[in-house]
Amino acid sequence: MTxxxxxxxxxxxxxxxxxxxxxxxxxxxSALGLTRAAAEGxxxxxxxxxxxxxxxxxxxxxxxxxxxxxxxxxxxxxxxxIATTTLRHSNDLYFRERLPWRVGTVKMAAGPSVxxxxxxxxxEGGTVRLTLKLDRSGQAVLHALPEKDTPNMNDAPQLRESxxxxxxxxxxxxxxxxxxxxxxxxxxxEAGANAVFLGDASTWKTVPAFDKLVASDPRLQVxxxxxxxxxxxxxxxxxxxxxxxxxxxxxxxxxxxxxLNRKDVNLARDAMEVxxxxxxxxxxAFGPGMCFRAADGSNNAVAWVNILxxxxxxxxxxxxxxxxxxxxxxxxxxxxxxELRGAGVRVMNVFPGPVxxxxxxxxxxxxxxxxxxxxxxxxxxxxxxxxxYVGDIAEELxxxxxxxxxxxxxxxxx
Amino acid sequence: MSMVxxxxxxxxxxxxxxxYDGVAVTVPVTIPYVRYSTRSAHWWLGRALAELIRxxxxxxxxxxxxxxxxxxxGPDTAVGLMQHLGMSPRxxxxxxxxGASGVVALRRAARAVQAGDAEVIAxxxxxxxxxxxxxxxxxxxxxxxxxxxxxxxxxxxxxxxALLTDYYMKHYGASRExxxxxxxxxxxxxxxxxxxxxxxPLTLQQYLDARPIxxxxxxxxxxxxxxxxEGYLVMSEERARALKLPYARxxxxxxxxNAFPEDPIQFRGGWAMDxxxxxDHAGVAPxxxxxxxxxxxxxxxxxxxFEDLGFCAKGEVAGFIRxxxxxxxxxxxxxxxGGQLSVGQAGAAGGYxxxxxxxxxxxxxxxxxxxxxAKIGVVSGFGMINYDRGLCSGAAILERGATQGEAA
Ligand SMILES: [Zn+2]
Numbered sequence: 001m002t003x004x005x006x007x008x009x010x011x012x013x014x015x016x017x018x019x020x021x022x023x024x025x026x027x028x029x030s031a032l033g034l035t036r037a038a039a040e041g042x043x044x045x046x047x048x049x050x051x052x053x054x055x056x057x058x059x060x061x062x063x064x065x066x067x068x069x070x071x072x073x074x075x076x077x078x079x080x081x082i083a084t085t086t087l088r089h090s091n092d093l094y095f096r097e098r099l100p101w102r103v104g105t106v107k108m109a110a111g112p113s114v115x116x117x118x119x120x121x122x123x124e125g126g127t128v129r130l131t132l133k134l135d136r137s138g139q140a141v142l143h144a145l146p147e148k149d150t151p152n153m154n155d156a157p158q159l160r161e162s163x164x165x166x167x168x169x170x171x172x173x174x175x176x177x178x179x180x181x182x183x184x185x186x187x188x189x190e191a192g193a194n195a196v197f198l199g200d201a202s203t204w205k206t207v208p209a210f211d212k213l214v215a216s217d218p219r220l221q222v223x224x225x226x227x228x229x230x231x232x233x234x235x236x237x238x239x240x241x242x243x244x245x246x247x248x249x250x251x252x253x254x255x256x257x258x259x260l261n262r263k264d265v266n267l268a269r270d271a272m273e274v275x276x277x278x279x280x281x282x283x284x285a286f287g288p289g290m291c292f293r294a295a296d297g298s299n300n301a302v303a304w305v306n307i308l309x310x311x312x313x314x315x316x317x318x319x320x321x322x323x324x325x326x327x328x329x330x331x332x333x334x335x336x337x338x339e340l341r342g343a344g345v346r347v348m349n350v351f352p353g354p355v356x357x358x359x360x361x362x363x364x365x366x367x368x369x370x371x372x373x374x375x376x377x378x379x380x381x382x383x384x385x386x387x388x389y390v391g392d393i394a395e396e397l398x399x400x401x402x403x404x405x406x407x408x409x410x411x412x413x414x
Numbered sequence: 415m416s417m418v419x420x421x422x423x424x425x426x427x428x429x430x431x432x433x434y435d436g437v438a439v440t441v442p443v444t445i446p447y448v449r450y451s452t453r454s455a456h457w458w459l460g461r462a463l464a465e466l467i468r469x470x471x472x473x474x475x476x477x478x479x480x481x482x483x484x485x486x487x488g489p490d491t492a493v494g495l496m497q498h499l500g501m502s503p504r505x506x507x508x509x510x511x512x513g514a515s516g517v518v519a520l521r522r523a524a525r526a527v528q529a530g531d532a533e534v535i536a537x538x539x540x541x542x543x544x545x546x547x548x549x550x551x552x553x554x555x556x557x558x559x560x561x562x563x564x565x566x567x568x569x570x571x572x573x574x575x576a577l578l579t580d581y582y583m584k585h586y587g588a589s590r591e592x593x594x595x596x597x598x599x600x601x602x603x604x605x606x607x608x609x610x611x612x613x614x615p616l617t618l619q620q621y622l623d624a625r626p627i628x629x630x631x632x633x634x635x636x637x638x639x640x641x642x643x644e645g646y647l648v649m650s651e652e653r654a655r656a657l658k659l660p661y662a663r664x665x666x667x668x669x670x671x672n673a674f675p676e677d678p679i680q681f682r683g684g685w686a687m688d689x690x691x692x693x694d695h696a697g698v699a700p701x702x703x704x705x706x707x708x709x710x711x712x713x714x715x716x717x718x719x720f721e722d723l724g725f726c727a728k729g730e731v732a733g734f735i736r737x738x739x740x741x742x743x744x745x746x747x748x749x750x751x752g753g754q755l756s757v758g759q760a761g762a763a764g765g766y767x768x769x770x771x772x773x774x775x776x777x778x779x780x781x782x783x784x785x786x787x788a789k790i791g792v793v794s795g796f797g798m799i800n801y802d803r804g805l806c807s808g809a810a811i812l813e814r815g816a817t818q819g820e821a822a
Contacts, residue, residue: 024553024565031561057562057801083679085576086629091549092568101567105577107678115566115802141565
């Protein structure tokens with residue numbers, strides 16, 4: 001049984017902070033199919049279209065019938081743990097710092113035998129569930145988990161290395177006063193966060209629900225933060241930057257309007273200021289500090305969350321300027337992901353459909369409740385994925401974009 | 415042929431194989447191992463070639479065939495090495511089969527000599543060992559290792575062998591004491607071999623008390639990576655006699671790659687498919703064998719070779735180990751040089767160690783490690799954990815040709 005994680009002690013400022021190392025990064029291009037699946041939180045392997053063989057490790061052709069038609073498909077993730085070992089020595093710095101480390105061989109019901117990280121609650125000879133997760137290097141690895149959930153299983157140090165669980169971590173919610181921001185704060189507290197900093201860009205504005213939330217839990221702390229103001233962002237980073245282990249960027253500037261129905265670019269500029277340049281300001285102020293603390297104990301800095309929109313992938317012309325800002329933010333997030341990867345800090349992008357809040361008043365249902373969005377964010381962090389699609393509309397658009405993106409473009413423009 | 419083996423677990427009957435008549439294997443050479451070397455692989459391979467030429471008493475130009483194995487020769491291959499060493503052979507091979515290289519090199523070279531494609535072939539294997547060589551070799555060993563093994567703790571071969579040792583011990587009844595008995599006997603043999611890096615005796619208690627490295631692998635189950643080189647010459651018996659060289663003859667050989675891919679984890683090697691073909695072709699039985707030199711990067715592989723080469727049945731290895739003594743003067747002389755576990759693992763030269771030692775035994779030049787009246791020896795090789803198991807296996811049955819006294 002997994003020992004429950006102990007709340008980390010207050011940091012001794014005199015001690016040196018352990019710098020981040022990464023597990024081995026190189027992979028063949030075929031193996032990056034696993035990385036794609038892990039980033040999206042699905043369990044897929046190569047399946048031969050001609051003979052049905054499930055194969056692992058990934059190959060260029062079917063190892064059974066030599067067909068070139070091998071596709072990534074969901075497969076049965078169960079198997080028998082037929083051998084295990086505990087490493088007390090490693091050739092790699094990252095693992096050396098984390099020994100002992102348990103690995104094993106799982107004979108999958110689907111066919112192949114795989115080498116996997118093995119959860120401490122798995123018994124040799126027993127049935128296990130395999131899951132694909134991203135390790136700290138951002139590459140996919142297989143974890144063998146107990147057949148059924150066990151108490152505190154997410155606290156196991158090996159598994160926690162592949163996830164971004166908010167438990168005992170400190171979270172900055174950049175706009176804490178919005179409906180989404182408040183819901184994210186609540187969900188983080190429920191998930192066991194040690195502290196939640198609530199960014200407030202309009203301290204002059206009284207929002208009763210916000211005041212009520214702040215009074216409800218001593219772990220909540222309001223901080224002044226205006227993402228359009230570089231000084232404001234820098235001031236906050238100087239004050240709490242060393243304590244932020246998860247940053248959830250909830251700041252958003254959502255207004256209707258396309259291109260030809262206006263005579264100016266003011267609305268577009270405002271959206272860019274918040275949604276694009278705001279993200280960049282936050283990243284420049286908080287990114288380096290998070291990288292510095294990316295291997296700092298059990299409450300190391302782990303994740304950067306951007307709340308984008310499904311319309312980052314396909315513009316909604318009625319909100320053309322806003323859609324463009326979300327697409328720009330998505331592009332920027334890919335650069336941020338590349339820059340944070342060296343330290344092992346994960347960038348998780350969230351793609352919701354319409355959210356049930358004030359600026360979406362006239363949008364017809366289905367809409368996502370802010371609490372549902374917040375729950376999906378926490379789950380994404382606990383699972384350690386990179387992309388989270390929230391709500392039926394987002395899921396449907398995602399599927400249809402793969403099928404025919406031109407059809408989606410036409411229909412969104414009607 | 416045995417009637418019990420099922421069609422699925424043995425090789426299909428091959429067409430009649432030709433023998434190795436007229437082939438001589440000679441001039442066993444070892445370039446003494448060191449733990450770390452600042453030299454490159456080219457130095458070690460060059461030294462081995464020089465020793466072969468000196469030992470045979472021939473001119474450099476008379477070596478018209480070369481066969482090379484090395485992990486650390488990169489970016490060169492055997493081709494670049496020929497220019498490096500100023501050789502112009504008319505036959506050249508590069509065998510990247512790790513622990514199976516010694517046997518496979520013989521197979522290639524013997525046929526080339528029989529066919530007249532080359533007259534004197536130098537088979538050499540060697541590697542350097544810099545302080546970071548081992549980590550580099552392990553992390554870039556193969557595509558499957560890079561994709562599907564190294565990211566899981568980067569334990570290297572220790573981790574892969576730990577998993578199959580764990581499985582083997584649970585399903586085939588071998589205990590740590592059994593493995594320990596083999597390691598202790600090999601150390602005893604190594605104390606008689608001046609080339610062995612391990613110079614201190616090992617007791618069973620020390621073996622059992624050693625620190626765990628990667629359960630159930632403990633310290634004395636692991637080889638020590640080092641630098642070194644090994645080599646031998648293949649030529650016609652006629653030529654060997656003319657040069658007055660003691661030599662061994664080849665009774666039979668086998669090789670097999672990626673055997674039993676459907677096994678969920680490795681508990682047997684390719685020998686299990688080919689052992690009947692090996693002994694039938696050689697016209698001898700396991701009981702006729704005077705000594706055995708196996709590839710011993712971990713004790714579990716020794717146990718598999720006992721079973722899969724037919725010295726005992728599958729699952730009976732514990733009884734076999736308990737019933738025999740494995741020292742040079744024991745009931746089953748085994749890894750008489752001390753093996754890699756006590757001599758050291760000089761990269762690809764580890765795949766030649768047993769072969770070269772067998773040549774010493776059969777030419778009467780094994781010194782204090784000599785097995786009395788050794789006439790028939792079996793050498794087996796095993797190599798290349800590409801993903802989760804060793805893929806290459808090979809074996810050769812050698813017999814005494816002319817010994818030192820007879821040749822002179
Ligand atoms: Zn196929």
